[in-house]
Every structure is written in structure tokens, then in C-alpha cells.
Amino acid sequence: MEHFLAKFAKHIKKKVIELTRLIIVISYLEFICLLKIDFWDFTMSIIKTINLNKIYDAETEIPVHAVNDVSLEFEAGEFTAIIGPSGCGKTTLLNLLGGLDRPTSGTVTIDGTDIIKLSSSEIIDFRLRNIGFVFQAYNLVPVLTAKENVEFIMQLQGIPKQQREERVLQLFEQIGLKDRLNNRPGKLSGGQQQRVAVARALASKPKFVLADEPTANLDSKSTSNLLDIMEKLNEVENTTFIFSTHDSRVMKRARRLVSLEDGKVVSDNNQMEHR
Numbered sequence: 001m002e003h004f005l006a007k008f009a010k011h012i013k014k015k016v017i018e019l020t021r022l023i024i025v026i027s028y029l030e031f032i033c034l035l036k037i038d039f040w041d042f043t044m045s046i047i048k049t050i051n052l053n054k055i056y057d058a059e060t061e062i063p064v065h066a067v068n069d070v071s072l073e074f075e076a077g078e079f080t081a082i083i084g085p086s087g088c089g090k091t092t093l094l095n096l097l098g099g100l101d102r103p104t105s106g107t108v109t110i111d112g113t114d115i116i117k118l119s120s121s122e123i124i125d126f127r128l129r130n131i132g133f134v135f136q137a138y139n140l141v142p143v144l145t146a147k148e149n150v151e152f153i154m155q156l157q158g159i160p161k162q163q164r165e166e167r168v169l170q171l172f173e174q175i176g177l178k179d180r181l182n183n184r185p186g187k188l189s190g191g192q193q194q195r196v197a198v199a200r201a202l203a204s205k206p207k208f209v210l211a212d213e214p215t216a217n218l219d220s221k222s223t224s225n226l227l228d229i230m231e232k233l234n235e236v237e238n239t240t241f242i243f244s245t246h247d248s249r250v251m252k253r254a255r256r257l258v259s260l261e262d263g264k265v266v267s268d269n270n271q272m273e274h275r
């Protein structure tokens with residue numbers, strides 16, 4: 001009997017140890033999961049929109065719902081294209097992401113700042129410090145040289161001359177226009193002007209660059225050249241690029257494609273998974 005009890009006790013002890021081990025393993029796995037959840041929270045998006053809407057002419061009989069309930073997140077280092085036919089809301093969405101326009105409703109949070117809550121003067125300052133813009137029509141100042149066009153933004157930010165000079169040279173090296181520093185925009189081709197515009201957008205190392213159909217006015221060689229430069233800057237400087245396009249050659253180069261139809265996001269794909 002005693003022998004049986006001893007054996008039973010030993011058996012129970014073994015089971016308890018096994019159970020304890022199991023509990024430890026489960027707790028450990030739970031802990032790992034928790035860490036993972038925290039990890040996801042840490043890779044916080046650089047831009048986040050929640051239920052973003054822009055209705056033009058809202059008070060009229062024919063309101064235009066240009067951006068319709070868009071909730072999107074963009075992370076640092078992305079190379080993303082917003083695509084869709086003319087009139088689908090690409091420009092409106094980019095303008096909202098960059099604080100160039102205010103939404104009818106919804107939020108835009110950039111690196112933790114709810115930009116809708118900023119005053120008009122605060123948003124100007126915020127844009128200057130955080131966002132680079134590239135427009136379809138280059139928008140360089142015609143009376144300034146290529147170098148001055150790029151330096152101008154840094155001047156506004158109060159960056160010292162020596163630092164400005166170094167940055168300008170570094171950027172012109174990247175865009176392959178070191179020999180054109182002192183040319184005015186009128187003496188540059190469309191492709192070259194757009195490369196200067198990209199350099200200008202990156203001058204002050206913004207958190208991200210928004211480019212609205214940057215290749216729309218370029219021939220195919222200049223388009224491919226501009227994309228090479230944007231890709232290189234995305235890699236070398238880890239600049240986040242969000243650009244709009246309806247050009248299939250440009251879409252192919254994006255790593256993520258967000259597709260709009262009538263202001264709504266109809267698909268959002270990571271192209272790298274399909275390569």
C-alpha cells in the first residue's frame with residue numbers, strides 16, 4: 001500500500017512538473033505575442049488618415065465627393081503610388097495628406113500630430129519642416145538658379161550657409177546635375193527641371209515627399225531617369241515617397257499601389273509580394 005502511495009505521489013509530482021513547464025511555455029509564448037503586438041505599435045505609421053472626406057461644393061446641388069471615407073496608413077521608407085483615372089481624387093488626397101487643403105471630415109495624423117487641428121500659420125511651419133512637395137509643373141522659381149531654388153527652402157528654415165552648400169552639392173550629385181548648378185530653370189529641360197524639383201523637395205530632409213503626377217510632362221527616358229533618382233534617394237536617404245500617377249510605366253516601379261475610384265480606395269497592394 002505504502003509502495004503504491006509513494007508511486008502515486010511520484011506520478012503526481014511528475015505531472016505537476018509537466019504542467020508547470022507547460023504553463024511556463026504558454027506564458028513565454030504569450031509574452032512573445034505581447035512583444036509582437038507592441039512591436040507593431042512601435043512601427044507607427046508616418047501618416048495615418050481616418051475616414052477622410054473632401055466634398056467640394058458641398059452646399060450646392062452638385063456636390064463632388066472627391067475623397068470618400070479614406071482610411072490609410074503609410075510607413076517610413078515607402079515608395080507608394082496613388083493610382084486611378086483622371087478625376088478619381090489623387091490630387092485632392094495628396095493635398096489633404098500634405099496639409100495643403102483641409103478635409104470636410106476625418107483626420108490626418110503625421111508622425112503623431114493631428115494636422116487638422118493646426119492653425120493656418122502652424123500648418124505652414126509644419127509643412128516646411130516635415131513635408132517635401134513635387135508638382136506636375138515643376139514650379140521652380142524662374143529668376144533663381146537651380147542651386148538657389150534648392151537652397152531657398154533651407155534658407156527659410158534658417159539652416160546655416162555652410163550646411164546649405166554641402167547639402168546642395170550632395171543633392172545635385174544624386175540627381176546628376178552638378179554641372180547645372182548655376183543654370184536658371186529656363187535653360188534646363190523638363191526632365192532636368194523635375195530633378196531639381198525633387199532635390200528641392202528633399203533639401204531639408206523631410207519626413208516624406210508627396211509628388212503629384214511628377215512624370216506627367218516627361219518623355220519616357222526622362223520618366224525612367226526621374227524614377228531611378230527617386231528610387232535611389234528612397235534607398236540612400238530612406239526618404240518616403242508617395243506619388244500619384246496614371247502612367248502604367250510609373251505604377252510598375254512602385255512597391256505599393258493604392259488605387260482610387262471616385263474618391264474611394266478600391267485596392268491597396270504590396271507589389272513586392274508579386275515580384
Ligand code: ADP
Nearest residue numbers: 056057064066085086087088089090091092093
Ligand atoms: P485627380 O487628381 O485624380 O485627377 P482630383 O483630385 O483633381 O482628381 O479631382 C477629384 C474630383 O474633384 C474631380 O471630380 C474634380 O473635378 C473635383 N475637383 C477637384 N478640385 C476641385 C475644386 N477646387 N472644386 C470643385 N471640384 C473639384
Ligand code: MG
Nearest residue numbers: 090091092213
Ligand atoms: Mg490630379
